[in-house]
Amino acid sequence: MAAVPEGLPLVATVAQLAAARRLSRRGVLVRTPRTLEALGRMDTVCFDKTGTLTENRLRLSRVAGADGTVRRAGDPETADTVRTAARACPRLDGDGARPTHATDEAILDAAGDDPGWRQEEGLPFETSRGYAAAVGREDGTGP
Incomplete structure (x- = not known):
């Protein structure tokens, strides 16, 4: 029987939890702290799924017009289309509130x-309804 200090398993667990905490501060999700030890021994990590490494933040990058042309979201030609889409995005509480859906937030940011x-x-979007909607007005229009 090998001589293993009784506190070694506890020290290893505490070290793994500390590493998981440090990683979580940098936005890394650690589901099982024991996997960090195995990760530390790896030389190469391969990912086969698009979006596996993301920032958890959507961004509008391209806009397709009614005529089928696709342009970058920042192009001046897309401004009217993006503004129309943003006006259809519901806010939680009217004008100043943040949207409830990440897609709406990406459109509003753009x-x-x-x-x-x-x-x-x-x-706001609900799966059972299948859509989100907003009704509003431009200043000086309507009753």
Whole structure:
């Protein structure tokens, strides 16, 4: 029987938990701290799934117009399309609140401020309904 200090398993567990905590501060999800020991022995890590390594933040990168042309989201030609899409994104609480869905948030970020638009009502996306919607008006229009 080998002589193993009784506290060694505890020290190893504490070290793994400390490493998991440090990684979580950098945005890494560690589900099982024991896997960190195995990860430390690896030379190469391969990923085969698109999106495995992400920032957990969606960004609008391209916009397809009604005519089928695809342009970068920042191009001046896409501004009207992106603004129209942003106006259809419901906010939680009217004008200033953040959207409830990450896709809506990405579209709103790409559109930028729209001071002339005021949302009147909004329906966040629900799977059972299958859509999200917003109703609003431009300043000086409507009743």
